Amino acid sequence: MRAAVIQFPGSNCDRDMAVALEKSGADVQVVWHKDAALPSGVDLVAIPGGFSFGDYLRCGAIAANSPICRAVVDHANAGGYVLGVCNGFQILTETGLLPGALLRNAGLKYICRTVGLKIETANSAYTESYSAGSEISVPIAHHDGNYFADDATIARLTGDDRVAFTYTDNPNGSRANIAGILSQNRRVLGMMPHPERAFEDAHGNTDGQRLFAGLMAQLTSA
Amino acid sequence: MKARVHVMLKEGVLDPQGAAVQHALGALGFAGVNGVRQGKVIELDLADGTTEAEVGEMCEKLLANMVIESYRIDLL
Numbered sequence: 001m002r003a004a005v006i007q008f009p010g011s012n013c014d015r016d017m018a019v020a021l022e023k024s025g026a027d028v029q030v031v032w033h034k035d036a037a038l039p040s041g042v043d044l045v046a047i048p049g050g051f052s053f054g055d056y057l058r059c060g061a062i063a064a065n066s067p068i069c070r071a072v073v074d075h076a077n078a079g080g081y082v083l084g085v086c087n088g089f090q091i092l093t094e095t096g097l098l099p100g101a102l103l104r105n106a107g108l109k110y111i112c113r114t115v116g117l118k119i120e121t122a123n124s125a126y127t128e129s130y131s132a133g134s135e136i137s138v139p140i141a142h143h144d145g146n147y148f149a150d151d152a153t154i155a156r157l158t159g160d161d162r163v164a165f166t167y168t169d170n171p172n173g174s175r176a177n178i179a180g181i182l183s184q185n186r187r188v189l190g191m192m193p194h195p196e197r198a199f200e201d202a203h204g205n206t207d208g209q210r211l212f213a214g215l216m217a218q219l220t221s222a
Numbered sequence: 223m224k225a226r227v228h229v230m231l232k233e234g235v236l237d238p239q240g241a242a243v244q245h246a247l248g249a250l251g252f253a254g255v256n257g258v259r260q261g262k263v264i265e266l267d268l269a270d271g272t273t274e275a276e277v278g279e280m281c282e283k284l285l286a287n288m289v290i291e292s293y294r295i296d297l298l
Binding site for chain 1: 284289
């Protein structure tokens with residue numbers, strides 16, 4: 001599997017993401033935001049966490065309009081896989097690849113701790129190695145992770161089995177406890193929790209490992 | 223010419239910052255503040271002849287997120 005990790009000024013989980021993908025067996029290239037094209041033959045684009053462009057205007061708004069994001073949108077529209085974590089999720093909503101928006105946490109505080117997640121669907125390359133309904137622990141670290149979408153969108157996401165993860169104890173006010181959602185073709189995943197920070201024994205928690213392993217299995221056999 | 227763009231969260235979208243400001247005003251003894259909504263004001267210095275429609279396009283493409291925000295344009 002060939003993966004590209006996008007790097008913006010202010011990204012801070014780019015290396016963690018690249019290491020998690022590499023250790024899962026992917027051939028990883030880090031791509032600068034000013035590049036207008038992705039490396040050829042890329043299967044997966046990973047948009048890492050951080051505070052791209054200092055969260056100016058809105059989280060992810062400036063990054064979503066950078067040259068590389070046009071290539072990421074084309075990649076997704078052509079059926080490519082895109083994983084956005086934390087700021088990456090915010091960027092994906094700003095590009096319109098995923099519906100909704102991430103608002104300021106309801107409690108106004110920046111939250112950095114490990115939370116419980118329920119796997120809502122195993123029907124995606126990202127979640128197929130978990131069982132639906134099972135629970136895992138993954139860290140969150142965000143100020144703006146409060147998922148918002150209108151009632152019709154929430155109903156559509158739920159009805160189409162596109163909610164990938166929910167919080168077992170909602171930390172930020174997200175509607176329907178949503179922690180991660182899939183695109184209609186189930187190949188674009190945006191999630192606020194950081195699976196790349198629950199990957200190695202040294203992290204004290206390896207619950208995120210299976211997300212990468214499942215992705216690897218799916219994209220290598222494809 | 224200049225334009226001033228007001229960006230506000232839409233009605234029905236929770237504004238936790240506005241709620242915190244409302245709470246703080248109450249704590250300062252200001253009674254009767256029934257609600258606070260916090261938004262942002264963006265001033266644009268524009269080439270003469272820029273139309274309101276063009277500024278509207280700027281709002282919809284970047285300055286506001288139409289999923290959660292609405293905007294108002296004042297041409298100055």
